[in-house]
Amino acid sequence: MIKYLSFVLIALVSFTSKSQNFSTDGNDVRNSITANVKGKTVLYLSELDGSVSAYTMEGKKLWRNASTLKAVMFEINAIDVNGDKKDDLLAASADGNIYCWNHKGELLWKFNPGHKV
Numbered sequence: 408m409i410k411y412l413s414f415v416l417i418a419l420v421s422f423t424s425k426s427q428n429f430s431t432d433g434n435d436v437r438n439s440i441t442a443n444v445k446g447k448t449v450l451y452l453s454e455l456d457g458s459v460s461a462y463t464m465e466g467k468k469l470w471r472n473a474s475t476l477k478a479v480m481f482e483i484n485a486i487d488v489n490g491d492k493k494d495d496l497l498a499a500s501a502d503g504n505i506y507c508w509n510h511k512g513e514l515l516w517k518f519n520p521g522h523k524v
Contacts, residue, residue, distance in 0.1 A: 434454040434455065434456055434458060435454060435455040436452050436453070436454060436455075437452075437453045437454060437455050437479060437480060438452065438453040438480060438482065438483045439451065439452050439453075439483075440483055440484060440485050441485065442461075442485035442494035442496070442510070443485075443493070443494050444461075444493045444494060444510040445493060445510075447463070447464075448464050449461050449462065449463060449464070449469065449494075449510075450462045450463075450464060451483060451485055451494075451496045452483075453479075453480035453483045453498060454480075455479060456473075456474060456477055457473075457474025457476065457477050457478045457479060457480060457500065457501075457502075458471060458472060458473045458474050459471070459472050459474075459480060459483070459496060459498055459506075459508065459512075460472070460512075461496070461510070461512060469512070470511065470512030471512070472508065472512055472514070474500075474502075476502045478500050478501040478502035479500070479501045480498045480499065480500050480501075481499045481500065481501060482498070482499045483496060483497065483498045483499075484496075484497045484498075485497075488507055488515065489509065489515065491509075491510075493509070493510040494510065495507055495508060495509050495510060495515065496508045496509075496510075503519055503520075503522075503523065504517045504518065504519050505517065505518045505519075505520070
């Protein structure tokens with residue numbers, strides 16, 4: 408069922424944004440959000456194994472960060488955190504941390520608020 412929902416999500420994104428078919432290397436998608444990077448739309452994904460990744464709308468993988476702890480990313484959001492006019496990726500994880508990666512997939516910071524996120 409989860410693989411079917413992942414397929415439907417990617418299909419909807421493909422049809423609505425004129426993107427090509429692409430694969431996430433067999434990983435199931437939990438969340439997706441579009442971001443603006445250098446004037447182009449990219450797709451940020453969180454995967455069920457806790458990884459996060461970025462793809463062009465044509466399906467080219469830009470980067471992928473595997474999770475050291477297999478914790479699900481509850482929510483993701485794209486916003487320019489560091490003021491460089493490129494959307495960064497924020498993620499709230501089941502491991503209790505909030506993570507921020509820049510548009511290149513480099514971890515900018517992680518924060519543990521001391522309670523569940």
